[in-house]
Amino acid sequence: xxxxxxxxxxxxxxxxxxxxxxxxxxxxxxxxxxxxxxxxxxxxxxxxxxxxxxxxxxxxxxxxxxxxxxxxxxxxxxxxxxxxxxxxxxxxxxxxxxxxxxxxxxxxxxxxxxxxxxxxxxxxxxxxxxxxxxxxxxxxxxxxxxxxxxxxxxxxxxxxxxxxxxxxxxxxxxxxxxxxxxxxxxxxxxxxxxxxxxxxxxxxxxxxxxxxxxxxxxxxxxxxxxxxxxxxxxxxxxxxxxxxxxxxxxxxxxxxxxxxxxxxxxxxxxxxxxxxxxxxxxxxxxxxxxxxxxxxxxxxxxxxxxxxxxxxxxxxxxxxxxxxxxxxxxxxxxxxxxxxxxxxxxxxxxxxxxxxxxxxxxxxxxxxxxxxxxxxxxxxxxxxxxxxxxxxxxxxxxxxxxxxxxxxxxxxxxxxxxxxxxxxxxxxxxxxxxxxxxxxxxxxxxxxxxxxxxxxxxxxxxxxxxxxxxxxxxxxxxxxxxxxxxxxxxxxxxxxxxxxxxxxxxxxxxxxxxxxxxxxxxxxxxxxxxxxxxxxxxxxxxxxxxxxxxxxxxxxxxxxxxxxxxxxxxxxxxxxxxxxxxxxxxxxxxxxxxxxxxxxxxxxxxxxxxxxxxxxxxxxxxxxx
Amino acid sequence: xxxxxxxxxxxxxxxxxxxxxxxxxxxxxxxxxxxxxxxxxxxxxxxxxxxxxxxxxxxxxxxxxxxxxxxxxxxxxxxxxxxxxxxxxxxxxxxxxxxxxxxxxxxxxxxxxxxxxxxxxxxxxxxxxxxxxxxxxxxxxxxxxxxxxxxxxxxxxxxxxxxxxxxxxxxxxxxxxxxxxxxxxxxxxxxxxxxxxxxxxxxxxxxxxxxxxxxxxxxxxxxxxxxxxxxxxxxxxxxxxxxxxxxxxxxxxxxxxxxxxxxxxxxxxxxxxxxxxxxxxxxxxxxxxxxxxxxxxxxxxxxxxxxxxxxxxxxxxxxxxxxxxxxxxxxxxxxxxxx
Numbered sequence: 001x002x003x004x005x006x007x008x009x010x011x012x013x014x015x016x017x018x019x020x021x022x023x024x025x026x027x028x029x030x031x032x033x034x035x036x037x038x039x040x041x042x043x044x045x046x047x048x049x050x051x052x053x054x055x056x057x058x059x060x061x062x063x064x065x066x067x068x069x070x071x072x073x074x075x076x077x078x079x080x081x082x083x084x085x086x087x088x089x090x091x092x093x094x095x096x097x098x099x100x101x102x103x104x105x106x107x108x109x110x111x112x113x114x115x116x117x118x119x120x121x122x123x124x125x126x127x128x129x130x131x132x133x134x135x136x137x138x139x140x141x142x143x144x145x146x147x148x149x150x151x152x153x154x155x156x157x158x159x160x161x162x163x164x165x166x167x168x169x170x171x172x173x174x175x176x177x178x179x180x181x182x183x184x185x186x187x188x189x190x191x192x193x194x195x196x197x198x199x200x201x202x203x204x205x206x207x208x209x210x211x212x213x214x215x216x217x218x219x220x221x222x223x224x225x226x227x228x229x230x231x232x233x234x235x236x237x238x239x240x241x242x243x244x245x246x247x248x249x250x251x252x253x254x255x256x257x258x259x260x261x262x263x264x265x266x267x268x269x270x271x272x273x274x275x276x277x278x279x280x281x282x283x284x285x286x287x288x289x290x291x292x293x294x295x296x297x298x299x300x301x302x303x304x305x306x307x308x309x310x311x312x313x314x315x316x317x318x319x320x321x322x323x324x325x326x327x328x329x330x331x332x333x334x335x336x337x338x339x340x341x342x343x344x345x346x347x348x349x350x351x352x353x354x355x356x357x358x359x360x361x362x363x364x365x366x367x368x369x370x371x372x373x374x375x376x377x378x379x380x381x382x383x384x385x386x387x388x389x390x391x392x393x394x395x396x397x398x399x400x401x402x403x404x405x406x407x408x409x410x411x412x413x414x415x416x417x418x419x420x421x422x423x424x425x426x427x428x429x430x431x432x433x434x435x436x437x438x439x440x441x442x443x444x445x446x447x448x449x450x451x452x453x454x455x456x457x458x459x460x461x462x463x464x465x466x467x468x469x470x471x472x473x474x475x476x477x478x479x480x481x482x483x484x485x486x487x488x489x490x491x492x493x494x495x496x497x498x499x500x501x502x503x504x505x506x507x508x509x510x511x512x513x514x515x516x517x518x519x520x521x522x523x524x525x526x527x528x529x530x531x532x533x534x535x536x537x538x539x540x541x542x543x544x545x546x547x548x549x550x551x552x553x554x555x556x557x558x559x560x561x562x563x564x565x566x567x568x569x570x571x572x573x574x575x576x577x578x579x580x581x582x583x584x585x586x587x588x589x590x591x592x593x594x595x596x597x598x599x600x601x602x603x604x605x606x607x608x609x610x611x612x613x614x615x616x617x618x619x620x621x622x623x624x625x
Numbered sequence: 626x627x628x629x630x631x632x633x634x635x636x637x638x639x640x641x642x643x644x645x646x647x648x649x650x651x652x653x654x655x656x657x658x659x660x661x662x663x664x665x666x667x668x669x670x671x672x673x674x675x676x677x678x679x680x681x682x683x684x685x686x687x688x689x690x691x692x693x694x695x696x697x698x699x700x701x702x703x704x705x706x707x708x709x710x711x712x713x714x715x716x717x718x719x720x721x722x723x724x725x726x727x728x729x730x731x732x733x734x735x736x737x738x739x740x741x742x743x744x745x746x747x748x749x750x751x752x753x754x755x756x757x758x759x760x761x762x763x764x765x766x767x768x769x770x771x772x773x774x775x776x777x778x779x780x781x782x783x784x785x786x787x788x789x790x791x792x793x794x795x796x797x798x799x800x801x802x803x804x805x806x807x808x809x810x811x812x813x814x815x816x817x818x819x820x821x822x823x824x825x826x827x828x829x830x831x832x833x834x835x836x837x838x839x840x841x842x843x844x845x846x847x848x849x850x851x852x853x854x855x856x857x858x859x860x861x862x863x864x865x866x867x868x869x870x871x872x873x874x875x876x877x878x879x880x881x882x883x884x885x886x887x888x889x890x891x892x893x894x895x896x897x898x899x900x901x902x903x904x905x906x907x908x909x910x911x912x913x914x915x916x917x918x919x920x921x922x923x924x925x926x927x928x929x930x931x932x933x934x935x936x937x938x939x940x941x942x943x944x945x946x947x948x949x950x951x952x953x954x955x956x957x958x959x960x961x962x963x964x
Contacts, residue, residue: 041878042877042878044877044878044879046877046878046879047878096844097675097844097845097847097848100673100674100675100848100852101671101672101673102673127886128886128887128889129886129887131886132885132886132887133885134885134886135878135883135885137852137856137883138673138848138852139848139851139852139855140848140850140851140852140853140854140855140856140889140892141851141855141884141885141886141889142847142848142851142889142892143844143847143848143851144886145886145889169754171753172686172753173682173685173686173691173692173754174682174683174686174839174840174841174906175839175840175841175842175843176682176842177842177843177844178678178681178682178692178842179678180675180677180678180845181677181678181681181692181693181697182671182677182678212871213870213871213872214871263871264868264871264872264873265873295870295871297868297870297871322795322800323797323798323799323800324795324799324800324801325798325799325800326799326800326801342936343936344936344937345936345937345938346860346920346937346938347860347864347865347866347867347937347938347939348865348866348867348868349859349860349864349865349866350864350866350875350881352864352878352881352883368703370703374672376672376710376711376712377709377710377711377712378668378700378701378702379668379702379707379708379709379710380709380710382702394703396702397701397702397703398701398702399700399701399702400668400669400670400700400701400711401670402670402671403670403671403672403673403711404673405672405673406672406673406711406712407856408712410672411710411712436877436878437876437877440866440873440875440876440877440881441873441876445866446860483645486645486646486795486804487641487645489800490641490645490646490795490800490804491639491640491641494637494638494639495637495638495639495810503800510871511871512868512871513866513868513873517712519853519856519912519913519916520640520913520914520916520917521645521713521913523638523640523913523914523917524857524860524916524917524920527636527638527639527917527918527921528920528921528924528938530921531636531637531638531918531921531922531925532921532924532925532934532936534636534637535634535921535925535928536934545634545635545925546635549635549637553637554639554810561800562795562800562801562802562803562804563799563801563802564802564803564804566808567902568899568902569808569810570809570810570836570897570899571637571639571810571812573810573834573836573897573899574637574810574811574812574834574835574836574895574897575637575812575834577812577834577895577897578635578812578813578814578832578833578834578895579635579812579814581814581832581834581893581895582633582814582816582830582832582893584633584635584814589925589928589929590929590932591632591928591929591930591931591932592632592633592929593630593631593632593633593929593930593931594627594630596631596632596633596929598633599631599632599633599816600631600816600829603830603832603891603893604816604829604830604890604891605829605830605890605891606829607629607818607827607829608827608887608888
């Protein structure tokens with residue numbers, strides 16, 4: 001690796017290092033200087049989590065070779081405030097609750113600092129525009145923008161610094177806006193996520209992934225990689241000592257592909273080496289011979305007779321079917337004045353947590369195999385890993401590191417098994433950090449769904465019967481499909497008391513990227529269909545959308561779709577609250593927009609129009625915003 | 626039709642709290658520690674939702690100390706009681722109640738000793754914000770003094786708690802069962818502007834009313850609603866993970882489009898409290914329910930604005946334009962047929 005002497009000032013201190021001039025400024029800061037407050041979110045300049053100042057200019061450090069920073073003055077999030085102190089912008093983030101998982105927050109704080117330095121009088125619109133290059137997946141941006149505006153007002157003297165202080169408590173801490181206790185560690189970049197952690201003697205892992213959606217593995221030859229200098233071990237399915245298989249409901253996924261691959265991006269083998277670059281180079285030395293198999297890419301095709309079988313245990317390709325029956329749907333439809341039939345579909349959705357998967361495993365002095373990772377379910381993961389590595393439960397330890405966004409996407413144990421195996425094989429700590437691309441192709445998505453809907457109603461809007469049929473693409477592995485289908489079925493017909501219903505939800509195996517847990521677990525897909533149907537029905541019957549919902553809503557004493565008796569149901573209260581707060585103008589569903597009187601009032605923003613704008617601030621010096 | 630058309634839509638929703646159709650459980654340990662501080666140990670950490678702050682508030686309230694005096698750890702299967710997974714909108718409900726119960730036990734130990742020392746009834750003791758007093762008397766001390774006194778009497782004020790949510794499995798034939806013991810409901814109204822030339826939809830306002838049982842931290846709840854709404858907005862209008870014959874084609878953020886600060890509507894959260902009668906805190910949850918009604922509210926608002934019904938998410942500009950063109954062609958066809 002070529003090296004050169006790099007001189008620069010970092011956070012006010014002179015730094016001189018011999019280093020690879022082609023590495024990214026991001027890696028130099030993180031790996032050479034241990035300034036891990038600067039995070040990698042995408043490695044492609046799209047998300048802004050790696051933002052730093054280079055000679056006063058906000059730069060995405062993943063796009064800059066370190067040689068370009070020669071002689072420059074660099075400021076990272078660690079350099080904003082002295083240890084133990086917070087700048088006004090950091091205090092404002094703390095005050096408004098602008099940090100959630102915190103992974104995007106150092107980049108957000110840097111972008112916000114840039115706003116305050118370059119455009120201290122920025123309007124809300126300009127703040128949003130200037131922050132538009134930074135992605136946050138948790139907060140919905142609202143409290144971040146609020147924080148920037150608050151800090152702006154303090155910095156420009158329009159507000160007293162006292163607005164940044166905590167609110168005094170009344171007679172209870174319940175219901176009180178206690179500031180997030182973890183915020184100071186997030187706004188300063190101090191908090192260590194798994195990918196920031198290092199241990200002495202630590203190896204770095206890279207994973208060989210399947211280029212095929214469905215193929216038999218004829219052979220794997222790891223000898224070329226094993227022979228490379230710097231490679232500590234290569235692992236494949238052959239290294240699993242116990243019962244290979246994990247999954248949230250059915251343990252159908254091997255730690256690494258066993259005999260065949262079922263989706264593009266599936267782990268086939270992994271390498272632990274002295275550094276990440278060596279591990280990645282060694283991947284090219286593993287020879288895998290595949291025999292491609294016919295693939296399944298559409299859930300309808302998966303159910304056809306003669307379809308390729310993805311898992312031997314499920315010859316019909318069905319992961320799970322959940323039926324719900326209540327009352328008599330034929331009778332319900334016979335009583336209906338109006339019968340509506342329609343179809344709805346939702347897409348596959350990526351969790352896009354800003355922290356890509358990462359983990360660190362080691363075997364401790366008591367032979368306890370320990371995995372530190374942002375796992376959303378350490379309890380279940382240790383059960384599964386103990387079976388996989390054939391050790392008792394108390395010899396398996398999972399530590400949950402701060403999760404840089406999960407949303408269900410970090411419930412699947414898709415890499416912790418590989419880390420444990422490599423740590424056991426080398427007796428050294430091993431770390432794996434996914435790239436963004438790896439995270440996207442290897443992790444589960446929100447189930448895409450297709451819903452066939454049939455709804456019968458009386459002329460007064462009362463629902464007499466529903467037939468609801470959902471087909472979901474579970475992808476290559478079961479993951480959370482069973483639970484997602486169950487929740488989709490239970491919640492399917494919405495917060496309405498329906499006397500007669502027939503609900504079926506089915507997830508099938510295909511060779512697409514697996515679907516799994518994602519915030520709402522099937523609930524949103526199902527209720528998207530139901531809430532669309534409610535408006536379609538209201539339009540046909542000439543009813544206001546709130547009115548049709550009230551005529552059908554659950555109440556205390558109602559029987560749910562699964563025939564559970566409710567002791568209370570707050571749907572009446574939330575309907576009324578939303579109606580009042582939005583100053584809803586009642587009227588039957590239709591194309592009412594052109595005649596509505598309730599548009600554009602309090603609680604709305606102006607439409608966003610990008611481009612140059614001229615503003616004349618109070619000092620009447622015109623400037624381009 | 627004008628170029629920019631506005632409209633509004635509503636969607637309602639419901640959701641169950643904690644794990645589905647099964648018995649859910651969580652455990653926690655608590656200790657009132659030197660200096661009037663506390664240790665709370667339970668097997669979970671932050672995934673961003675604010676659970677550590679919520680648990681610190683709960684512990685502070687139950688123990689009579691301040692949230693910043695609570696140390697929470699240790700998200701570790703070898704060091705802490707099972708709290709199970711960080712999902713299913715179960716953290717505040719399951720772990721929050723476990724922590725409350727553990728703290729109550731620890732506080733009861735302390736109160737027994739202090740009451741004996743003061744020769745008053747333990748039921749008369751009240752602790753809040755680091756101060757302890759006996760009601761109806763002038764007796765008072767700090768919680769730091771109380772812990773010290775308790776320990777000098779030979780007692781370490783520790784407690785353990787666990788909480789159970791009694792869901793039942795579904796019948797395999799008709800699906801009947803009681804999958805959750807606590808339900809929440811929500812309603813959202815969206816106001817959109819549709820550009821009928823480009824097909825672009827902007828969400829300008831969103832009102833979100835959600836029952837959360839009991840609000841522990843209002844800003845935290847708002848943060849969950851705002852984040853959920855924006856994820857719902859992304860799914861409604863732009864996000865689309867695509868594969869071609871199994872090969873992902875949206876494998877980076879350049880291809881997989883996410884909402885940015887410029888896409889976000891003004892969001893008004895309305896927090897409704899229908900306390901859960903089956904748990905000590907009465908709080909339920911908000912994490913997942915917040916995003917359930919967003920996409921249908923936006924899609925219903927698009928219909929209100931331009932009279933087209935999008936049945937397939939996301940409502941991309943291409944789909945919206947095609948639907949408008951189809952509607953106009955239908956209208957033209959109907960005019961022709963009438964002539």
